Amino acid sequence: MNRPSKPARLLRLLPVLLLLTLPACSGEGGRPAVDPGNPQVPAGDLVIKAATSLPPGQSGLVTVAGLAQGQLTGAPGDYGEHVDDQRLPYWSFEFKDGTLGKKPGQATVPKDGVEIYYDDFGVPIIYAETVRDVYFGMGYAAAQQRLFLMDAARRLARGTLAALAGCGSVPDDIAARVQTYTEAEYMAQFERLSPAAKESVLGLVDGANAYISELSLDAPNLPAEYVVLTSMPEPFSVADVAAEGVLITRSVAAEGGNEFSNIKMLQGLQAQYGDEEGLQRFLDLVWDDDPKAVTTVPASEGTFSNQDTPSGGREAVFRNVAAWAATLPDTVWKGVGTGDSAVPCTNGLPGLPVASAAKSGMRKLSAAEAAAAQQRVDDVLKSLREFRIHHGSFAFAVAGKLTRDGGALLVSEPQLGYSYPTQLWEVEIHGAGLHARGSTVPGLPAVGIGYTNDVAWGLTTGYSKTVDSFIETICSNAQQTDAICAANQYFHQGVWKDMDCRSESVAYRPAPQGLPVGPAIYSEDYEVCRTVHGPIVARDDEAGLARSLAYFMWDRELDNIEGVQAWSRATNAQEFIAATSKVSWNENVTYATREGDIGYIHPGYFPRRHPQADQRFPTPGDGSRDWVGVVPFSQMPQVHNPAQGYLANWNNKPAVGWFDGEGLGSTSRPGGHNQRVTSILDQLAGAENLTYADLFTIERTAGTHDHRLRDFRPLLSEWYARQVDALSETERAAMEMILDWDGLAFGPNIDLEDENATDAPVATIFGALVQSFREALFADLRGIIIDADAEADAQNHDAFHRMQGVGSHVFDHSVMDNLILRVLYPEFSGLTARVDYLDGQDPDALIHAVLQDALSTLAQTYGTGNPPSVAELDQFRRVHPRSEIGNLTGVVGPSSTMPYLDRGSWIHVWAAEKP
Secondary structure (H helix, E strand, O other): OOOOOHHHHHHHHHHHHOOOOOOOOOOOOOOOOOOOOOOOOEEOOEEEEEEEEOOOOOOOOOOHHHHHHHHHHOOHHHHOOOOOOOHHHHHOOOOEEOOOOOOOOOOEEEEOOEEEEEOOOOOEEEEEOOHHHHHHHHHHHHHHHHHHHHHHHHHHHHOOOHHHHOHHHHHHHHHHHHHOOOHHHHHHHHHOOOHHHHHHHHHHHHHHHHHHHOOOOOOOOOOHHHHHOOOOOOOOOHHHHHHHHHHHHHHHHOEEOOHHHHHHHHHHHHHHHOHHHHHHHHHHHOOOOOOOOOEOOOHHHOOOOOEOOOOOOHHHHHHHHHHHHOOOOHHHOOOHHHOOOOOOOEOOEOOOOOOOHHHHOOOOOOHHHHHHHHHHHHHHHHHHHOOOOOOEEEEEEEOHHHEOOOOOEEEEEEEOOEEEOOOOEEEEEEEOOEEEEEEEOOOOOOOOEEEOOOEEEEEEEOOOEEEEEEEEEEOOHHHHHOOOOOOOEEEEOOEEEEOEEEEEEEEEOOOOOOOOOOOOOEEEEEEEEEOOOOEEEEEEOOOOEEEEEEEOOOOOOOHHHHHHHHHOOOOOHHHHHHHHOOOOOOEEEEEEEOOOOEEEEOOOOOEEEOOOOOOOOOEEOOOOOOOOEEOOHHHOOEEEOOOOOEEEEOOOEOOOOOOOOOOOOOOOOOOOOOOOOHHHHHHHOOOOOEOHHHHHHHHHHHHHEOOOHHHHHHHHHHHHHHHHHHOOHHHHHHHHHHHHOOOEOOOOOOOOOOOOOEOOHHHHHHHHHHHHHHHHHHHHHHHOEOOHHHOOOHHHHEHHHHHHOOOOOOOOOOHHHHHHHHHHOHHHOOOOOOOOOOOOOOHHHHHHHHHHHHHHHHHHHHOOOOOOOOHHHHHOOOEOOEEEEEEOOOOOOOOEEEEOOOOOOOEEEEEEEOO
């Protein structure tokens, strides 16, 4: 008798399995908070105190049984153990004990010499003797808790996602192949590592594969994603780990290559206002250096430069580059190397309108079932395409001179959004000179962000531009016909050169009824080419132009393994600084030591650009403006033990004199007088005798307040003093509420489970006022389209949304807000507005009109009188924003929402303090 394959049989059974009623694996996990001040490890006359939080939970393992139970009850905790047990404590501002060196319960022993203990929240604590065994334990535990996430990241990195999920991800796969490396190149990077670093990678691979070997299609711990996708996890290789390292390094710590957004905005401004005024408005919106911008390195501690100033000045360079960039065709903006290519199939098969279910060994699905299957796969692809660690993070440190006991203090909060599971994974390791706890991306051999008994460190995305677009002159079709040059040649330094080209074949699975099934039997072939600058991502052979992406850390991404692992061995500031000098990525590093030292470093491989280049636009690829060198580590922005005794970074400008990047909305945007980091700096300024307990208050305050109030308050206060007699009773009442407000933008009485919970009227009124300022001065930016293809993504679609964009930081100062204050409160900025945005209007009159507009808008929204009475102001209560906690992979698992907080999605609080 012919029997369908085991994957097909499981697919048939899946609807039944999902309806099974099984006992819950775990409850909601709302356990009491562990006392975060429980010291365990002596460190001289001080002890190390540490607390951590990883919402919503440690584990990403959802089995078929867990999926069935979770869908039956709807309780996130029922999907699996430790899937959801840190969500409610986090939103209640509770932490779990994070002190090092415990051995809770009975050890799991996956091989001789490796012991893995799990604490009450599922965090693996690994003990081993050798480097290879330490990382064997890490690989085994990571696969146990995050196998599908590791697999997805590996496939995204290698360009093999279509071999799992079907042809819908072929465009993403070819983009990955274009922009990264071949198998041989990954292995060459690996071979350059030190013996210890090599051992760590080999151990991680061995550990992950040891766990995979324990799984089968019938294994109770098989992640349900594989059942849904009728697949099994494949063994990991060294090249897989290297590729994932490149993916994460590029996603979190490399910025650039998006210069065409600036070209489109400049073109739109010039079309609307004329060439000169459009150029002046662009410079107001996308400045490269405000000398009064808030920085992490205090101005008194030094300035840092990342580009030489030519004799003619930066504006002359800008004008020259902008005039050239405006001539570039859109055809070199997007291409197969950016993921902008056609999906090579219809209804899951190449060139076929409808596939036969009989060929797949499956029963024919109904139209509704097929549509549901296709939707599941579409959700998978959407979620996996969006898997990028690219959000915002903060870290701050206090030196021993300002603490009660002389040891340093540190808080680190990477902000990657919330999801089931999280993008970061918590782990603790002991052995071979390594004793550290922290978070990492599962599948990478290091404690990326964390602490030891001597040193703690935090990472925040640096956002300095390390990726440039070079516009290559390539041999056009006409030139090939005239035999001037040959196909796949480009002009550089006066001669035609051959590109480095190869063929890449992207395999994909058939999906005859919407759901991928069987092996990856189809493929598409693509030609991948590079110039001396880097991979070509878009080309126009008719015009004879192409765009290549130049990564300054090209072929050096794995250097980060050496530096990051060395952090876990550092015993003092000097050793930590030496370790940081080895990293190639641009991640801000803030550190603190048991001895009381603190510091901040903006590290990585950074190019010294040609004096005639401008970071905001592409660069000609003819060789005339190639990079002219590297900024040495000693000249990268950094400060150690600053006189003020504290440091903080929240992705803000690193130092005075350091040029900002492309000026994109919420990432490498230009730095201004105010930014969210001031919510931390203001709390630290003037503080003394700080303790471990104080850290929790500081981080909670920073995460729950409106960062915009700080700089708007002086403007509004001075205006109110001048105009109070001219205001109505309601206007005076509204202004007095704002001027007396402490900035709390959370509640103050938020019910965590109530999706309609509201904020205070004053928070609502202030938020509306800021938005009215934006509309009054810059509403016409809505008509300037930056990317017509991004209509669903407002922040990238038009100039207005781009310049008011703050990413996931709802109450942060935007580029637009800084420009509003430059116009209305000039002393706040180190720059002068180039255009009269008031159009001759009296500033006081404009502010009054803005206040009236805000109150009128609120009256319409909340159904009060217009204008509202003083009593009716109490009805202005916005629904507090909610943060989505969706399923990261889009395949299985819970989803929910929780009140918005501007806090880390993994937190560690660390102190060297007396018991």
